[in-house]
Amino acid sequence: MKQVTRTDAPHPLNCSETKRSFYEDLYDETGTQVKKRWNVVRDALSEMSGHHCAYCGKKAKVEVDHFFPKNKRAAPYLAYCWENLIPACHDCNQRKLAFFPRSLSGKRIIESCAEGVVPHDLLYEKSTIMEIASNDRLLDPTFDRVEEHLTLDCEFFCYNSHTKIGEITKERFFGEAFERNLEKLSHLAKKLVSEKVTVDILNPIFDLYGDEFYLRAYYEYWYLENAEGRMR
Ligand SMILES: [Zn+2]
Structure with a gap:
């Protein structure tokens, strides 16, 4: 979100x-x-x-x-x-x-x-x-602080909800199809990191790709995992 x-x-x-x-x-x-x-x-x-x-x-x-x-x-x-x-x-x-x-x-x-x-x-x-x-009610991303209600769990390919508003929003927008897509984006981002594709090459791709919002989040996740020696 x-x-x-x-x-x-x-x-x-x-x-x-x-x-x-x-x-x-x-x-x-x-x-x-x-x-x-x-x-x-x-x-x-x-x-x-x-x-x-x-x-x-x-x-x-x-x-x-x-x-x-x-x-x-x-x-x-x-x-x-x-x-x-x-x-x-x-x-x-x-x-x-x-x-x-x-x-x-x-x-x-x-x-x-x-x-x-x-x-x-x-x-x-x-x-x-x-x-x-x-x-x-649902979360209004122009009014609420999104992260108070929902945070992306990169490890488990889902959003975690922290409030009733987050829970209702997750139910409405971020079901199984969304989670399957996250898993695919994670694999792609992991591959990009392991192939040492750098951000300056990736930025134009991020901007072209419909899911760049999540792909970018996963890229940052795997980049850090790699830097700290947790990527296998
Ligand atoms: Zn939408």
Whole structure:
């Protein structure tokens, strides 16, 4: 999972007036959510994460993931909330889809700019909402310190979870297929180290390869194992 530092909201999500009008027209006459064009927002998210999926860490064409989903039963009035948007690859977006913490279920959460547009139970203030859901939500790599919740276990090809949030996140994103892939990356990284392929040659490869986030971690792991005489 990639730690991401949140950047400033791009236009139009930095403008309360515009967003307020979006929320006023959230649904069409059939009750369906009106879709906005997301190119600018998607590009800003992609830029923010260095064009990686924030969940799995892969370099990818990112999609706009709503951390608290924008469907009617979850958090439709956070649909245009920049802090609720995460850059995600298609697979992670699908895996994540409608996940919504039970602790927030039935509560209408709105951004302050939508006050007066719809009634609400809670105004969105990120740290307050994340705290309310701290026992049954996913990890947000733009808000939480990833390593407090999940650390990569290079020896056993998996993530170790240290909190409830880490456990739920691991279950959702990092199952058996992910662990099998880690094992392959470990073998590849070990071979690169044993063949004495150095980082200056590897960096361009890391940048081209979809899994460079984990391959780099394994390369560093095996490099150290080798330097300390533990690689057989
Ligand atoms: Zn992903």
